[in-house]
Amino acid sequence: EAIIREEGERAAYEVGVPDLHPEFIRLLGSLKFRTSYGQNVLAHSIETAHLAAIMAAELGANVELAKRGGLLHDIGKAVDHRVDGPHALIGADIARRLGASEELVNCIAAHHGEVEYKCLEAILVEAADAISGARPGARRESLESYIKRVEALERVAHSFQGVAQAYAIQAGREIRIIVKPEEIDDLAAIRLSKEIARKVEESLEYPGQIKVTVIRETRAVDYAK
Known part of the structure; x- marks a missing residue:
């Protein structure tokens, strides 16, 4: 549990969002031990946050929101083995229960197209997620x-x-x-x-x-x- 918390805090510090809810920190730390097509989910989340923030800055969007949305977009994967449903919607539900803004909830919920975008930052998170996953060498093919x-x-x-x-x-x-x-x-x-x-x-x-x-x-x- 201490290692999980430490990994979550390290990720939040690296991205520049140190004031996250402790439950977000715990879920992020859990992603250190999850992979998707061979890509470490926590490393992917950090990369997605950086990419989303860069694009938001270029477009004059909310950099802080894009950064948080990118970092937290896959938190549903920390519990999707225990909860039924798509991980994007699971993560959005968790974020809503933890008091996240509707814009942040939308960034998490919409990154696989299960719900409509309600803000520009949600589009940027989806794009950053796709870029990180498609980067050559990021994921192993079957x-x-x-x-x-x-x-x-x-x-x-x-x-x-x-x-x-x-x-x-x-x-x-x-x-x-x-x-x-x-x-x-x-x-x-x-x-x-x-x-x-x-x-x-x-x-x-x-x-x-x-x-x-x-x-x-x-x-x-x-x-x-």
Whole structure:
């Protein structure tokens, strides 16, 4: 219990909201020991708070509200194994019972679209949550979804004429395409990389960016006798 309280206080201090209700502190500390798709939920909450605050400052919104909403948006995950319902609504209910403002309650409740936004800060919290979760390397994919993504990437490359082989590497963040040199010249290889990149953008969903590398190899062989 002491470790949980210490972790909650550390998170609140790091984000800059030291006057949180003790129950919020306890719930935040509990998130230190929860993960979502391999991402630590407390670390994700801290990152979401920072991102939401930055966006709020840029847009002239309420930075304090965005910061608190980002930090507390996933508190429902601390108890969702004991309480039925979506974690966003569970968290919003907890915040309401602890006397949080309706704007803060809305930031928590609306971050997965279960309820409508009532303030700009709720939109910013949802955006910050999505950015933190989608950041490359933030979350582990299931093996099945990873294999499907890699296979889809290779299929896109193979759909173009002149492609001999295609390999997705770097956990699907790069596709290397080997072309038939008798069919694809150097200029065509440059065009092909752009066309494949465009088709990947149009037909696949993926975090971050994917590098498209086209390799054209020509070998000249002779023998000294």
